[in-house]
Amino acid sequence: MPEINRQILLVSRPQGAASADNFRLVEAPLAPLADGEFRVRNHYLSLDPYMRGRMSDSKSYAAPQPLNEVMIGGTAGEVVESKHPSFAVGDKVTGMFGWQEFGTSDGRGITKVDDTRVPLSAYLGVVGMTGVTAWYGLNRIIAPQAGETVVVSAASGAVGSVVGQLAKLAGCRAVGIAGGETKCRYVVQTLGFDACVDYKAGRLCEDLEKATPNGVDGCFENVGGVVFDTTLARMNAHGRIAVCGMISRYDPNHAALANAGAILTQRLALRGFIVYEHPDVWPEALQQLGELVAYRKLHYRESVAEGLEAAPQAFLGMLEGRNFGKQIVKLI
Amino acid sequence: MPEINRQILLVSRPQGAASADNFRLVEAPLAPLADGEFRVRNHYLSLDPYMRGRMSDSKSYAAPQPLNEVMIGGTAGEVVESKHPSFAVGDKVTGMFGWQEFGTSDGRGITKVDDTRVPLSAYLGVVGMTGVTAWYGLNRIIAPQAGETVVVSAASGAVGSVVGQLAKLAGCRAVGIAGGETKCRYVVQTLGFDACVDYKAGRLCEDLEKATPNGVDGCFENVGGVVFDTTLARMNAHGRIAVCGMISRYDPNHAALANAGAILTQRLALRGFIVYEHPDVWPEALQQLGELVAYRKLHYRESVAEGLEAAPQAFLGMLEGRNFGKQIVKLI
Numbered sequence: 001m002p003e004i005n006r007q008i009l010l011v012s013r014p015q016g017a018a019s020a021d022n023f024r025l026v027e028a029p030l031a032p033l034a035d036g037e038f039r040v041r042n043h044y045l046s047l048d049p050y051m052r053g054r055m056s057d058s059k060s061y062a063a064p065q066p067l068n069e070v071m072i073g074g075t076a077g078e079v080v081e082s083k084h085p086s087f088a089v090g091d092k093v094t095g096m097f098g099w100q101e102f103g104t105s106d107g108r109g110i111t112k113v114d115d116t117r118v119p120l121s122a123y124l125g126v127v128g129m130t131g132v133t134a135w136y137g138l139n140r141i142i143a144p145q146a147g148e149t150v151v152v153s154a155a156s157g158a159v160g161s162v163v164g165q166l167a168k169l170a171g172c173r174a175v176g177i178a179g180g181e182t183k184c185r186y187v188v189q190t191l192g193f194d195a196c197v198d199y200k201a202g203r204l205c206e207d208l209e210k211a212t213p214n215g216v217d218g219c220f221e222n223v224g225g226v227v228f229d230t231t232l233a234r235m236n237a238h239g240r241i242a243v244c245g246m247i248s249r250y251d252p253n254h255a256a257l258a259n260a261g262a263i264l265t266q267r268l269a270l271r272g273f274i275v276y277e278h279p280d281v282w283p284e285a286l287q288q289l290g291e292l293v294a295y296r297k298l299h300y301r302e303s304v305a306e307g308l309e310a311a312p313q314a315f316l317g318m319l320e321g322r323n324f325g326k327q328i329v330k331l332i
Numbered sequence: 333m334p335e336i337n338r339q340i341l342l343v344s345r346p347q348g349a350a351s352a353d354n355f356r357l358v359e360a361p362l363a364p365l366a367d368g369e370f371r372v373r374n375h376y377l378s379l380d381p382y383m384r385g386r387m388s389d390s391k392s393y394a395a396p397q398p399l400n401e402v403m404i405g406g407t408a409g410e411v412v413e414s415k416h417p418s419f420a421v422g423d424k425v426t427g428m429f430g431w432q433e434f435g436t437s438d439g440r441g442i443t444k445v446d447d448t449r450v451p452l453s454a455y456l457g458v459v460g461m462t463g464v465t466a467w468y469g470l471n472r473i474i475a476p477q478a479g480e481t482v483v484v485s486a487a488s489g490a491v492g493s494v495v496g497q498l499a500k501l502a503g504c505r506a507v508g509i510a511g512g513e514t515k516c517r518y519v520v521q522t523l524g525f526d527a528c529v530d531y532k533a534g535r536l537c538e539d540l541e542k543a544t545p546n547g548v549d550g551c552f553e554n555v556g557g558v559v560f561d562t563t564l565a566r567m568n569a570h571g572r573i574a575v576c577g578m579i580s581r582y583d584p585n586h587a588a589l590a591n592a593g594a595i596l597t598q599r600l601a602l603r604g605f606i607v608y609e610h611p612d613v614w615p616e617a618l619q620q621l622g623e624l625v626a627y628r629k630l631h632y633r634e635s636v637a638e639g640l641e642a643a644p645q646a647f648l649g650m651l652e653g654r655n656f657g658k659q660i661v662k663l664i
Contacts, residue, residue: 053597224593243595257589261556263575264604265385272596 001081002041005030006308007070008099014055018319022055023071023312030102038082040093040103040110045308045329046074046124047315048158049245071099071311074129076113076120077331087112094123099311101331117294125158125326126300127289133275134162134220135285137242138170140278141271142218146171149212151231154222155196156183158300158326159244162289163220164193165298172218175211177204177227179321186324191299204230220244232259235266243272301325333413334373337362338640339402340431346387350651354387355403355644362434370414372425372435372442377640377661378406378456379647380490381577403431403643406461408445408452409663419444426455431643433663449626457490457658458632459622465607466494466552467617469574470502472610473603474550478503481544483563486554487528488515490632490658491576494621495552496525497630504550507543509536509559511653518656523631536562552576564591567598575604633657 004027011024033039054065054072065072075097079087084107087093095110097103113123125131137159144150150167154160155176164174164187176187176196187196195211197204208230215236221228222245235241262268292298303323305314311329318327336359343356365371386397386404397404407429411419416439419425427442429435445455457463469491476482482499486492487508496506496519508519508528519528527543529536540562547568553560554577567573594600624630635655637646643661650659 224596228592245596257592260560260589260592262604263602264556264577267604267606267609268602269604270595270600270602272594272599272601274599277599 001030002102003030004028005100005102007101008308008311009068010055010065010071011068013057013064013067018052018055018316020312020316025309031104033081033083033104035083036106037104038079038084038087038107040075040077040095040097040105041080042075042077042097042101042103042331044076044121044124045099045311045331046076046129047305047311047318047323047327047329048074048130049319051315052319072096073098074124075103075331076123077103092120094128099308101308118290121302121328122293122300124328125302126162126298127286127293129275130158130326131162131289132282132285133244134159134166135289136275136278136281137220137244137273138163138166138218139285140281141242141269141273142220142240144170144172144218147173148217149173149175149214150218150220151175151177151208151212151216151234152220152222153177153227153231154245154321155187155193156191156301156324157222160220160222161187161191161300161325162298165191167218168192168194169297173212173214175208175216177208177223177231183324186301190301199227205233208234215239218242229257229259232257232262232268235262235268237266239266239268241268241270243270303327305329307331333362334434335362336360337432337434339433340640340643341400342387342397342403343400345389345396345399350384350387350648352644352648357641363436365413365415365436367415368438369436370411370416370419370439372407372409372427372429372437373412374407374409374429374433374435374663376408376453376456377431377643377663378408378461379637379643379650379659379661380406380462381651383647384651404428405430406456407435408455409435424452426460431640433640450622453634453660454625454632456660457634458494458630459618459625461607462490462658463494463621464614464617465576466491466498467621468607468610468613469552469576469605470495470498470550471617472613473574473601473605474552474572476502476504476550479505480549481505481507481546482550482552483507483509483540483544483548483566484552484554485509485559485563486577486653487519487525488523488633488656489554492552492554493519493523493632493657494630497523499550500524500526501629505544505546507540507548509540509555509563515656518633522633531559537565540566547571550574561589561591564589564594564600567594567600569598571598571600573600573602575602635659637661639663 057064076094079091092115150172152160152163155178167174174193176193179200184196184198187193197207216234219231219241221243303325389396408426411423424447482504484492484495488510499506506525508525511532516528516530519525529539548566551573553575635657
């Protein structure tokens with residue numbers, strides 16, 4: 001039985017941009033299991049933009065991550081030891097064990113998953129929180145009609161890639177925004193979007209106009225800042241905007257919105273949302289997403305960092321858009 | 333019978349802020365009535381912020397006002413001559429005759445009104461477009477629960493004053509934002525709001541915080557810019573924002589929104605709206621508003637400019653917040 005658990009703690013809050021100094025890798029002994037507990041060896045850790053919000057103690061939808069505790073995070077792994085009647089050694093499970101190699105639980109918040117048709121790591125992404133995030137924002141907020149144009153920022157990312165593919169399946173024109181030629185090519189050629197605008201090319205305004213000749217009916221916003229502002233100016237009357245991420249706002253130099261007047265002139269509906277607040281949609285969404293993955297109708301890509309010690313740099317890279325697909329850490 | 337009609341035309345579009353030079357007063361002969369027509373002597377002309385949008389030819393929800401034609405505007409008056417079977421001399425009517433002393437119509441778009449319980453000018457405001465605007469934004473977008481806090485900008489204005497009073501009738505804490513001590517005193521003492529913040533006092537942030545100790549659940553936004561931005565930062569989770577006006581955006585130096593991140597962190601719902609797009613609510617809203625005015629449960633105030641020639645300066649003053657209550661022009 002393993003005796004040592006490696007963990008990453010948050011030890012300080014960012015002043016401005018987050019940095020590797022905010023984290024510390026520690027080793028902690030694993031206590032023997034009590035009755036009713038089981039131990040999980042985490043195979044995968046999910047890295048997500050929401051974690052940046054938890055690192056600060058400013059007003060947000062969630063309590064800040066406490067200092068000197070294991071960083072919060074979703075995990076997928078295998079039960080390696082059990083004194084719990086419903087969890088057996090070998091069971092595959094997902095949970096929120098955080099940035100550490102082992103987790104101990106009494107079963108609360110833990111979900112058994114079937115990895116025979118869907119790979120285990122997919123439950124951290126396309127058939128997990130990120131997939132449901134895409135599903136909710138597209139279906140419950142944008143609610144697109146066939147023939148409408150849907151724009152998605154961070155289009156090659158974990159959420160954006162699913163939004164665009166679901167929009168295509170709904171008969172829409174799907175237009176992505178991403179950083180760099182490689183990502184844009186992936187979005188169009190592999191994911192099947194109709195177009196993708198490279199915001200790093202320096203012609204965001206003109207390129208988005210060309211890619212959306214009929215304007216924009218639905219916007220799934222993952223980025224904020226200039227990208228969001230530019231999309232606002234392309235919105236059609238009665239457009240719907242799902243506000244899912246505003247990475248830019250975490251940095252003090254983020255651009256303010258100059259085109260907010262479009263909310264009025266185009267009578268837009270904007271809604272910010274957190275997918276955890278809508279547990280009612282999860283079963284339907286996960287069932288659809290799982291089927292699409294099992295039948296290879298939904299493409300997804302992972303950016304895999306190796307080993308727990310790689311998590312901080314992988315996380316910082318993701319905040320800067322250096323990952324390509326859903327960022328995970330392989331722990332075993 | 334009158335032979336001369338005085339009119340104000342839009343003769344140029346604003347470069348930056350609107351100015352009196354954009355308008356010209358002209359005299360035009362009145363043609364004899366054709367069969368099926370009637371002539372109205374306009375008693376009152378309504379001046380409203382939307383007119384500023386029409387003066388420009390930028391992308392907006394409505395076509396721009398054509399140059400060298402009579403400025404668009406709502407009017408209330410009396411039939412003075414008729415060759416129409418359903419409109420008789422002496423009938424009181426409202427319509428969109430624009431910035432002129434007489435209007436000629438075949439009846440389309442004209443509504444007969446009863447001025448025995450409700451004063452004629454009120455049909456241009458509290459029992460007209462501005463009142464329904466307040467009613468729609470509050471009831472259909474904010475949908476406040478008793479005990480919630482509703483913030484209204486331009487609180488002493490035509491729309492804002494109705495929003496706050498309806499919010500109070502719904503059991504809410506109503507907090508206004510207005511410019512200057514006089515307006516703020518009016519908002520609290522005459523209109524009955526719980527508090528009013530003077531944005532010209534230089535402590536908008538602190539004062540709004542004090543006036544909204546439990547945060548803000550509903551925001552009725554009439555102004556945009558810094559006032560809106562400051563309110564955004566006070567929003568509670570799941571707050572609703574009715575975006576009705578963004579006067580600031582008409583000027584090139586308007587402030588951009590720095591607190592848009594609250595849309596995500598507080599999971600806000602924002603909706604821009606134009607009351608003309610919701611004809612279904614007008615009968616219910618007008619009936620309620622008319623009753624409240626007739627029974628003196630809804631206070632309203634008018635800022636009256638005298639004579640058609642006073643309209644341009646009164647309009648410019650309204651854009652700068654110099655009016656006090658619904659801005660109208662008395663034409664007779």
